[in-house]
Amino acid sequence: xxxxxLNKKVQEIRETGKVVGTERMxxxxxxxxxxxxxQYRRQExxxxxxxxxxxxxLEEKINLALAGDK
Numbered sequence: 001x002x003x004x005x006l007n008k009k010v011q012e013i014r015e016t017g018k019v020v021g022t023e024r025m026x027x028x029x030x031x032x033x034x035x036x037x038x039q040y041r042r043q044e045x046x047x048x049x050x051x052x053x054x055x056x057x058l059e060e061k062i063n064l065a066l067a068g069d070k
Contacts, residue, residue, distance in 0.1 A: 009033060 009029035
């Protein structure tokens with residue numbers, strides 16, 4: 001699956017015609033894949049942090065509501 005994914009990325013680069021040489025295309029594809037991975041991780045981290053903040057906010061609301069019932 002990994003090899004197929006890399007092959008597709010190399011093919012995309014080959015089709016642009018901007019990069020010459022198989023080794024350069026492979027390196028370019030690998031760099032593009034790593035770039036996409038890092039972007040995904042940044043987005044995922046941001047989402048996780050956002051959800052953690054939301055959970056904390058909801059916990060505070062619940063605690064205040066429960067304290068008001070006593």
